[in-house]
Amino acid sequence: MILDGKQIAAQIRGELREQVQALLASGQRAPKLAVVIVGHNPASETYVNNKIKACAEVGIEAEKIAYEEYITEQALLTEVRRLNSDETIDGFIVQLPLPAHISESSVLSAIDYRKDVDGLTPQSMGRVIQGLDAFISATPKGIRELLARYKIQTEGKHVVVIGRSNIVGKPMAMLLMQRPYLSLPNMSASSLGDATVTVCHSKTRDLKSICLTADILIVAAGSPKLLTADMVKEGATVIDVGINRVDDPTTPKGYRLVGDVDFEHVAPKAAYITPVPGGVGPMTIVSLLQNTLQAYNEHTR
Ligand code: NAD
Numbered sequence: 001m002i003l004d005g006k007q008i009a010a011q012i013r014g015e016l017r018e019q020v021q022a023l024l025a026s027g028q029r030a031p032k033l034a035v036v037i038v039g040h041n042p043a044s045e046t047y048v049n050n051k052i053k054a055c056a057e058v059g060i061e062a063e064k065i066a067y068e069e070y071i072t073e074q075a076l077l078t079e080v081r082r083l084n085s086d087e088t089i090d091g092f093i094v095q096l097p098l099p100a101h102i103s104e105s106s107v108l109s110a111i112d113y114r115k116d117v118d119g120l121t122p123q124s125m126g127r128v129i130q131g132l133d134a135f136i137s138a139t140p141k142g143i144r145e146l147l148a149r150y151k152i153q154t155e156g157k158h159v160v161v162i163g164r165s166n167i168v169g170k171p172m173a174m175l176l177m178q179r180p181y182l183s184l185p186n187m188s189a190s191s192l193g194d195a196t197v198t199v200c201h202s203k204t205r206d207l208k209s210i211c212l213t214a215d216i217l218i219v220a221a222g223s224p225k226l227l228t229a230d231m232v233k234e235g236a237t238v239i240d241v242g243i244n245r246v247d248d249p250t251t252p253k254g255y256r257l258v259g260d261v262d263f264e265h266v267a268p269k270a271a272y273i274t275p276v277p278g279g280v281g282p283m284t285i286v287s288l289l290q291n292t293l294q295a296y297n298e299h300t301r
Pocket of ligand 1: 165
């Protein structure tokens with residue numbers, strides 16, 4: 001069965017739209033997100049524009065704050081501190097990557113975790129580990145929501161996560177191994193957890209035999225066709241996070257997007273599988289919207 005992230009994301013956007021409309025109907029202001037972008041990286045500009053468009057679709061106000069490539073780290077930190085104390089902003093993100101002369105970790109560390117709707121600050125990640133209220137980074141949050149909406153249980157299951165990045169692999173592993181008693185945002189999905197999690201990475205030996213023991217595979221490596229059919233147990237759930245460009249002269253752009261999973265051969269063995277595109281990607285954007293509404297609710301409480 002295909003896990004249709006596009007359809008679930010549309011459903012969640014509908015729910016968010018209703019919640020925002022109810023706020024406006026009761027005389028309250030709309031939630032507001034600010035998005036800081038530095039420079040003109042075309043991929044970053046596309047991501048930022050998509051995020052702003054998605055906000056508009058559900059009635060969340062979004063402000064784009066653009067700086068030229070040559071902004072200093074000090075000036076960017078000053079802007080972050082201003083946003084931390086700007087009462088009209090419920091949450092904000094700083095689009096990564098930043099230019100090489102700016103330390104991403106210094107900038108992320110300066111963001112107030114109560115406004116960190118990307119869930120990338122050390123404080124947010126530490127709080128998630130400790131089971132305290134915090135924003136969860138968008139991709140793991142979206143995957144958890146997708147599993148929950150398809151009622152895929154994780155309790156006692158063996159989950160293999162391929163990839164150990166701060167934005168996907170690590171928080172994903174953390175969420176699924178946790179006891180689900182936590183008061184994390186997004187209650188429908190917070191009942192998931194209690195899994196036995198193995199995290200694999202580029203130095204893992206014999207990836208295949210580890211993957212073959214997985215009930216749920218979450219692949220976030222950025223390597224096309226890394227997961228092949230001979231690595232997947234019959235009836236497993238396969239979540240493909242990868243987004244890779246491969247040359248394809250038959251398409252107008254000359255390339256197409258593929259995941260990390262050999263979908264064609266893995267799909268017949270999998271009980272559930274996400275496609276690329278249309279699986280994890282749409283869930284990632286919708287998670288940012290959910291986090292922004294959550295930030296608003298906490299900020300205006
Ligand atoms: P990253 O490059 O930071 O991390 C990749 C991880 O995969 C590393 O930890 C590395 O050790 C591991 N890895 C790489 N090759 C491997 C191999 N052959 N075997 C085992 N492990 C291997 O990447 P990231 O930011 O976590 O993103 C991973 C992929 O997910 C990328 O394709 C990225 O574009 C995609 N992504 C998609 C979304 C989405 O919304 N769908 C969001 C974030 C990232």
